[in-house]
Amino acid sequence: MTTHAEGAPLTGSLLRSAVRAAGPRCVALCAVSTASTAAALLLPAVLGRTLDHLLAHAPASRWVWGCAGLVLLIGVLDACGTVLGGTVTAGSTAWLRRRVTGHVLALGPQANSRFGAGELVARLVGNAAQAGTAPGAVAALLAALAGPVGGVVALALIDPWLAAVFLAGAPVLTVLLRAFARDTSECVTRYQQVQGRIAAALAEAMGGFRTIQAAGTADRETARILRPLPELSRAGHRMWRVQGRAAAQAVTVAPLLQLAVVAVAGYLLTRHRLTVGEVLAASRYAVLATGVGVLVGQLAGLLRAKAATRRLGELLAEPAPVHGHRRLPPGPGRLELRGVIARHGERTVLDGIDLVIPGGTTLAVVGRSGAGKSLLAAVAGRLTDPDAGEVLLDGIPLRDLPHDDLRGAIGYAFDRPALLGTTIEDTIAFGLRSPSPARVRQAALMAHADTFVRRLPHGYATPVADAPHSGGESQRLGLARAFAHEGRVLILDDALSSLDTITEHHITKSLTGPDATGTRLLIAHRAATAARADLVAWLDGGRVRAVGVHAELWGMAGYRGVFGEVEGLADTGRDGVGVEAVSGSEGSGAAERAMRGGTRGAEGGTG
Numbered sequence: 001m002t003t004h005a006e007g008a009p010l011t012g013s014l015l016r017s018a019v020r021a022a023g024p025r026c027v028a029l030c031a032v033s034t035a036s037t038a039a040a041l042l043l044p045a046v047l048g049r050t051l052d053h054l055l056a057h058a059p060a061s062r063w064v065w066g067c068a069g070l071v072l073l074i075g076v077l078d079a080c081g082t083v084l085g086g087t088v089t090a091g092s093t094a095w096l097r098r099r100v101t102g103h104v105l106a107l108g109p110q111a112n113s114r115f116g117a118g119e120l121v122a123r124l125v126g127n128a129a130q131a132g133t134a135p136g137a138v139a140a141l142l143a144a145l146a147g148p149v150g151g152v153v154a155l156a157l158i159d160p161w162l163a164a165v166f167l168a169g170a171p172v173l174t175v176l177l178r179a180f181a182r183d184t185s186e187c188v189t190r191y192q193q194v195q196g197r198i199a200a201a202l203a204e205a206m207g208g209f210r211t212i213q214a215a216g217t218a219d220r221e222t223a224r225i226l227r228p229l230p231e232l233s234r235a236g237h238r239m240w241r242v243q244g245r246a247a248a249q250a251v252t253v254a255p256l257l258q259l260a261v262v263a264v265a266g267y268l269l270t271r272h273r274l275t276v277g278e279v280l281a282a283s284r285y286a287v288l289a290t291g292v293g294v295l296v297g298q299l300a301g302l303l304r305a306k307a308a309t310r311r312l313g314e315l316l317a318e319p320a321p322v323h324g325h326r327r328l329p330p331g332p333g334r335l336e337l338r339g340v341i342a343r344h345g346e347r348t349v350l351d352g353i354d355l356v357i358p359g360g361t362t363l364a365v366v367g368r369s370g371a372g373k374s375l376l377a378a379v380a381g382r383l384t385d386p387d388a389g390e391v392l393l394d395g396i397p398l399r400d401l402p403h404d405d406l407r408g409a410i411g412y413a414f415d416r417p418a419l420l421g422t423t424i425e426d427t428i429a430f431g432l433r434s435p436s437p438a439r440v441r442q443a444a445l446m447a448h449a450d451t452f453v454r455r456l457p458h459g460y461a462t463p464v465a466d467a468p469h470s471g472g473e474s475q476r477l478g479l480a481r482a483f484a485h486e487g488r489v490l491i492l493d494d495a496l497s498s499l500d501t502i503t504e505h506h507i508t509k510s511l512t513g514p515d516a517t518g519t520r521l522l523i524a525h526r527a528a529t530a531a532r533a534d535l536v537a538w539l540d541g542g543r544v545r546a547v548g549v550h551a552e553l554w555g556m557a558g559y560r561g562v563f564g565e566v567e568g569l570a571d572t573g574r575d576g577v578g579v580e581a582v583s584g585s586e587g588s589g590a591a592e593r594a595m596r597g598g599t600r601g602a603e604g605g606t607g
Helices: 004-022 024-055 061-107 109-115 116-129 134-158 160-207 211-213 218-225 231-270 276-289 294-315 373-380 403-409 423-428 436-447 450-454 473-486 502-510 526-534 557-566 584-596
Strands: 335-344 347-357 362-367 387-393 408-415 491-492 517-521 533-540 543-548
Touching: 004 024, 004 061, 004 116, 004 294, 024 061, 024 276, 061 109, 061 116, 061 294, 109 116, 109 502, 116 160, 116 294, 134 160, 134 276, 134 294, 160 218, 160 231, 160 276, 160 294, 211 218, 218 408, 231 276, 335 373, 335 436, 347 373, 347 387, 347 543, 362 373, 362 526, 362 557, 373 491, 373 517, 403 408, 408 473, 423 436, 423 473, 436 450, 436 473, 450 473, 473 491, 491 557, 502 517, 502 526, 533 557, 543 557
Parallel strands: 362 517, 362 533, 408 491, 491 517
Antiparallel strands: 335 347, 335 387, 533 543
16 A cells, blocks of 8 residues: 555645646636635725724715625625536546546556455545545635735734734644644544445445345345444544534634734724724734634645545556557467466466467467466456566567557457447447447357347347346357457457357357457367367466367376366266367367377477
């Protein structure tokens, strides 16, 4: 976690950027707030003059109208300030959310593993809204500071002794404000941290709600999610106690200073150094000069915004992947992993992976649970960067490619695809630079999704939210999106896991058939899928144990055990190859070769 000291410069920079993003509206808010404060400072002087004229039976209508005009002006300026404050806050919040959301998406899986989904949502929603109030809080605080400063100056203009009496007690107010700022910053930060923990636990529970329902542990999960509530309550109560104590102390000190100023003004009145109107003005300026209550409220708002900004700054402090400027040369899509090491926390998941996938071939990656298959798939397409080593596409390191070129060259399909877009057609065309209905429908046909899509109420124009679909149908839509991509490399990370064996057979046949284009990397769990691939890479213990044709690798007992986890080793003729998903002579030939043992693959090599 970023420390307070490390995050302070970034927090200040982010606050300044948010103020600049508010632009002219923030300047207008500062101007309106300052003008309102100036009018409020002018009003006591005009009231004093009005009173002096009335007591002297001199014409005072002009001064009375001046008072009325100032009161009206203050009301109008306050209304404008309220409207501008709302628009500035909305604009700053939108800017912060765009900035942080863009950075989180650039981080990719790293953001979720570092902070968790619930914590990310809490920061992007709640903390961004709180941080968005910072520009308005700064403008309000400046106006709130202008009141006391202007009040002291006005007292000095009436008589220097009045300002001297007030300034004698000012250090007490300064000490109170400093203590308040320190204590408020600590308890607000704590409060927001506990909120993030509750949000993270809730997001985790929502992701596994079916498991919770099946286990009948809803009450226990509810208790787990809400377990930090007492801590949240303590932090909240402490926050209000700090603010209440500061306000109470200010209320105690401020009236004493006001009484001291009024007493001195009364004495000066008896010495004929002040008029009655000036005494009235002095009493009003003493109230403005001791406006600590307003300062406490504005300072508390700014401190809450600063604490929220610090939490956003922790997200922005995570380094995002850097992209280069080299262009891909023409090529078949040859993918190469050189000395790739990738860790998850303290555990090394991929340990020195050297693997070459020739252009235009299909490579199936197999291995037991936890072998690092999904991480290898993520590294191969630069959804995450390895801790050491590099990945090259047609001889160019992926780090050196521009973002658009990289994402245009490598497509993905996942086990649980996110169906983004308004309609089914938008979902399949998601991410395409120039989508066309014909391309969308061709991709759906390849993924065997066209039939069930046409059965929907509005076909491809059916809104995604209104389209009922099973897990297998969702996977087919995700596969259709990947097929529409038409890049050099297609990576399927367990993207066939929810399909029935017949559909998987047809899709795998499309991927490995003569009409298939580009390079394909499949995370495979079924022996039938591995059997149709041109090559199989067997991951074991974070290393490539062997690379070769499935029939050759089948002679290894350890390799056969990988599929024993998923499908079980059956009787002769049901070895996991062909009978379930491979039909005809192709399946029989693969099964016979597998049962005969074939030729052993190269242990530990790259094939």
